[in-house]
Amino acid sequence: MTGPSSPTATPVGELIVDWYASAARDLPWRTPEVAPWAVLVSEVMLQQTPVARVEPVWRVWTARWPTPADLAAEPAAEVIRAWGKLGYPRRALRLREAAIAITERHGGVVPSDVAELEALPGVGTYTARAVACFGYGRRQPVVDTNVRRVVARLVHGRAEAGNARAADLADIAALAPEDDERAVRFSVAVMELGALVCVAGTPRCGACPVRDRCAWRLAGAPPHDGPPRRVQKFAGTDRQVRGRLLDVLRAAREPVDAAALEPAWDDAVQRSRCLYSLLTDGLVEQTEDGLFTLPG
DNA sequence: TAGTCGTGGAG
DNA sequence: TCTCCAAGACT
Incomplete structure (x- = not known):
């Protein structure tokens, strides 16, 4: 018997990595020679902010402040101005504070240790692991909103992801390929799958490399049952x-x-x-x- | 843990 | 037009 869960079937993690090889976007912070510092800058900018708006600002920042020490030496006003209209400008302030901390406590080198990364201002569970994984090539489970949505559907058969849980890290780690290098690729690949295919609106299941293994589809694509998540108002706030x-x-x-x-x-x-x-x-x-x- | 913190493109 | 929402962190 060769059902979807057969031990002889290709693991979903491998399928997702293979899909990424041909479907990945060509984003500048993904090029191999990009320094961990530039990866950190990209990850902070990308918090709650679309790729298209981040890209030009990231190029300016990494050219102007190629190392943490460069940013640390800059007055806050310049950093806030350079942040432009990316939104949530406290991120700019925290990134500068992180640069100062890296310069003072880590000899100007972005730490590769997750705990040390998490101790930096503005760096939380997601960003710390993203830097360790994408910046340093460390095998790390990386969970963002895209990953939580993919796991909710693929693994748990639910239409939407709930709030972040501690178990999210273990959920995605369980799907990662054994090979470390492919596991690193897997972390970015799942995010990409969530961003391009397994999207929040109407998922493009026809383009999904694991559609035949998706618990949500196998369950008949049931609608979201939990409480509707409220969207934040903005006008007048x-x-x-x-x-x-x-x-x-x-x-x-x-x-x-x-x-x-x-x-x-x-x-x-x-x-x-x-x-x-x-x-x-x-x-x-x-x-x-x-x-x-x-x-x- | 739920509320707060910007901005603008897409459907 | 209006709603949704985009690689979260912090309190």
Whole structure:
């Protein structure tokens, strides 16, 4: 008997790695000579941010700050400006803080150890393993939103992934090829499968290398049963107001007074609350004479 | 653990 | 137009 779960069948991990060889996108941070530092920069930029928007900014950053020490020496204001409109600008601040930590505590060399990576500002479970795996070629389970969705369907037969769980790492590790080099390739390949084929909307199962082994399809592609995940509002939220305020300050070459920030948002209460939160986050600084500016 | 933190393209 | 959502981290 040679069913889908037959021991003689090619493991799904191997199928996914083979698929990746022909389907992978040609992304600049995937070229072999890219330094772990540049990989770290790419991973932080890619947090919650589409590839197309990251690519041009990443090219500028890696050319301008080719090592952690280069970024560490830069004033925060320049880093925030260079972040442009990638969104979640606290990431820029944390990346600079990580560069400083790498310079001071690791002799300017990005650590390859997952625990040491996770100790860096802005580097969590995902990013630490991504750097160890893609930057240093270490065998590491790497779980992002794409991987969780692939595993939810392929392994658990569910239409959508739930929240991140500790078991996610073991789930994907169980599918990885035995060979270390292929396991590294597998980590990026599963992400790519989730990004290109096993997508959040309507999955392109016709293009999937493991469609015949997918628990979700074998179960008849049942719809999502759990609670609908709520999508974040944006219009009118503090996030929008903070973005507007920062937009004004990025454009200004000199510190500005409070009046200069009024056009950013009408509601004075919300405007000042958001300005205060930006000060708290260290994204904005107040000068001695009470003017506002990006932090030096 | 659920809420917060930007931005803009796609369907 | 409006909803969804894109390689998370942090609190």
